[in-house]
Amino acid sequence: MDPLLKLLEEHALRTPVDLSKMLNLPADEVQRRIKQYEDDKIILGYKAVINDDKVDTDLVKAVIEVKIQPEREGGFDRVAKRIARFDEVTSLFLMSGGYDLLIFVEGHSLRQVAQFVAEKLATLDGVTSTGTHFMLKTYKEQGVMMDGPEEYERLKISP
Amino acid sequence: MPSERQTKRDFVAEHVRSIPRSGIRDFFDIVQSMDNVVSLGIGEPGFVTPWHIREAAIFALEHGKTGYTSNFGLLKLRRAICAYLKEHFYVEYDPNTEVLVTVGVSEALDIALRAIVNPGDEILYHEPCYVSYHPSVRLVHGAGKAIRTRAENRFALTAEDIAKSVTPRSKAIVLNFPSNPTGATLTREEVEKIARVCVDNDLLVITDEIYSELTYSGQHSSIAALPGMKERTIFLHGFSKAFAMTGFRIGYACAPTALTEAMLRVHQYSMLCASIISQEAALEALQKGMDDIAAMREQYRLRRNFIVKSFNEIGLPCHMPNGAFYAFPSIRETGLTSREFAVQLLEQQRVAVVPGDAFGPGGEAYVRASYCGPMSDMEKAAERIALFVRGLK
Ligand SMILES: Cc1ncc(COP(=O)(O)O)c(C=O)c1O
Numbered sequence: 295m296d297p298l299l300k301l302l303e304e305h306a307l308r309t310p311v312d313l314s315k316m317l318n319l320p321a322d323e324v325q326r327r328i329k330q331y332e333d334d335k336i337i338l339g340y341k342a343v344i345n346d347d348k349v350d351t352d353l354v355k356a357v358i359e360v361k362i363q364p365e366r367e368g369g370f371d372r373v374a375k376r377i378a379r380f381d382e383v384t385s386l387f388l389m390s391g392g393y394d395l396l397i398f399v400e401g402h403s404l405r406q407v408a409q410f411v412a413e414k415l416a417t418l419d420g421v422t423s424t425g426t427h428f429m430l431k432t433y434k435e436q437g438v439m440m441d442g443p444e445e446y447e448r449l450k451i452s453p
Numbered sequence: 454m455p456s457e458r459q460t461k462r463d464f465v466a467e468h469v470r471s472i473p474r475s476g477i478r479d480f481f482d483i484v485q486s487m488d489n490v491v492s493l494g495i496g497e498p499g500f501v502t503p504w505h506i507r508e509a510a511i512f513a514l515e516h517g518k519t520g521y522t523s524n525f526g527l528l529k530l531r532r533a534i535c536a537y538l539k540e541h542f543y544v545e546y547d548p549n550t551e552v553l554v555t556v557g558v559s560e561a562l563d564i565a566l567r568a569i570v571n572p573g574d575e576i577l578y579h580e581p582c583y584v585s586y587h588p589s590v591r592l593v594h595g596a597g598k599a600i601r602t603r604a605e606n607r608f609a610l611t612a613e614d615i616a617k618s619v620t621p622r623s624k625a626i627v628l629n630f631p632s633n634p635t636g637a638t639l640t641r642e643e644v645e646k647i648a649r650v651c652v653d654n655d656l657l658v659i660t661d662e663i664y665s666e667l668t669y670s671g672q673h674s675s676i677a678a679l680p681g682m683k684e685r686t687i688f689l690h691g692f693s694k695a696f697a698m699t700g701f702r703i704g705y706a707c708a709p710t711a712l713t714e715a716m717l718r719v720h721q722y723s724m725l726c727a728s729i730i731s732q733e734a735a736l737e738a739l740q741k742g743m744d745d746i747a748a749m750r751e752q753y754r755l756r757r758n759f760i761v762k763s764f765n766e767i768g769l770p771c772h773m774p775n776g777a778f779y780a781f782p783s784i785r786e787t788g789l790t791s792r793e794f795a796v797q798l799l800e801q802q803r804v805a806v807v808p809g810d811a812f813g814p815g816g817e818a819y820v821r822a823s824y825c826g827p828m829s830d831m832e833k834a835a836e837r838i839a840l841f842v843r844g845l846k
Binding site for chain 1 (some may be wrong): 481491499501583633755756758807
């Protein structure tokens with residue numbers, strides 16, 4: 295993977311000038327590549343990782359295990375893409391093992407999530423079962439520890 | 454309260470009294486008294502030890518591994534060290550008789566010198582260099598002799614300069630590439646030439662390769678791997694830098710049996726053995742830590758590029774160092790001594806760098822700026838140093 299992508303993945307707010315210094319590249323070359331990645335849909339967006347425990351949200355998060363009946367043509371894709379379109383769904387993966395789809399959902403209340411499962415998800419043609427697990431607490435999200443990176447004071451000067 | 458009353462005798466040994474206070478310690482005291490300092494003065498990895506290695510240490514404690522080990526160190530660790538050296542350094546040591554696990558390279562260097570130096574023996578080393586070399590030689594009543602390395606060679610040591618410095622009293626030479634504080638590395642050809650001079654003059658080589666994993670381009674070449682060199686080489690290495698394990702205090706010395714046996718004699722009575730907890734952690738590092746090394750090296754590489762580019766833009770000429778995690782910019786243009794530069798930079802902009810003369814007189818007109826800290830520190834430091842230098846004009 296291009297080290298530029300790696301750098302942006304870990305910290306998207308870096309300026310092209312800083313990136314160019316780190317990578318030993320001209321700044322306009324960095325700018326050109328970023329634009330290209332955006333055009334090619336390789337970079338799909340930029341987001342902040344927020345610690346929900348520290349802000350006032352009423353967000354309820356759950357993961358749902360879903361079994362579906364694969365179709366003769368297209369396998370799981372049609373149903374999966376249909377589910378992915380719902381606003382409540384934040385991530386969706388096809389899995390190996392005891393169930394087929396793993397869905398991450400968010401809602402403003404337990405009721406909203408429950409309704410989504412009961413009315414939209416379970417009733418879809420092809421969905422044979424669902425199991426919903428609500429999330430209680432986040433310890434690590436997208437590679438970031440919620441209580442911040444581990445740090446301790448090093449000697450300011452050492453040999 | 455201890456009184457300041459004088460005893461009749463001065464109990465401190467003369468050779469210890471003659472060792473000057475470390476330049477780093479002086480500067481450390483000034484830095485400690487200040488808040489808000491961005492430090493490029495750190496000589497250790499800015500990363501915490503990878504979790505799986507720390508977890509191995511915890512596991513060892515949980516399972517009651519709290520005793521002494523063999524004086525040599527755990528055999529399974531020595532075996533892993535030998536396998537690692539064979540694969541990455543192309544040198545073969547016998548885990549039963551040629552490897553000694555030590556309390557860091559610090560102890561390894563000390564016992565190597567104690568094992569070989571007779572009073573008055575001349576020990577060559579290149580300078581600017583790691584702060585311990587000259588004092589360690591003095592502590593064993595040896596005569597240290599510095600060979601200057603120069604900016605036009607990117608501070609690499611040349612065989613010619615060694616040949617010029619050798620005298621009939623010269624017994625050994627200490628090498629440290631990649632080097633602290635200059636980041637210099639040697640190519641294979643340069644190492645070969647140095648090896649030839651060492652053979653011609655029948656010198657023992659003590660090679661401190663603690664930064665070898667932090668080589669950014671080209672492959673690190675160990676002098677121990679060259680034909681005819683293993684028998685005259687004491688190879689020192691450790692876990693501090695490559696695996697970010699400075700606090701574990703663990704390293705090793707490798708040498709032919711007779712030399713290892715001599716070092717063991719010192720080690721068994723002065724240290725007994727390295728900490729078993731650290732030895733267990735070191736084993737985990739060698740077995741499962743190769744990806745950690747690569748990941749940290751890539752981070753250092755980016756920080757290096759950033760800080761070196763910044764120094765050059767600011768007007769402090771700085772070569773691109775190929776190893777370790779130190780940049781070594783020249784501050785000659787500012788008209789200040791390295792000490793004045795470091796103190797004024799600290800007072801005016803709260804950035805700590807180490808004055809080059811702390812690494813020997815050859816370091817004057819340079820400062821050591823380590824780029825092992827987080828990227829955000831590099832950015833802040835570069836901004837502040839630019840302000841400082843602009844203010845001088
Ligand atoms: C060149 C060199 N050798 C040895 C050491 C000491 O290493 P250890 O932690 O293994 O004692 C250092 C530490 O800064 C160093 O820079």
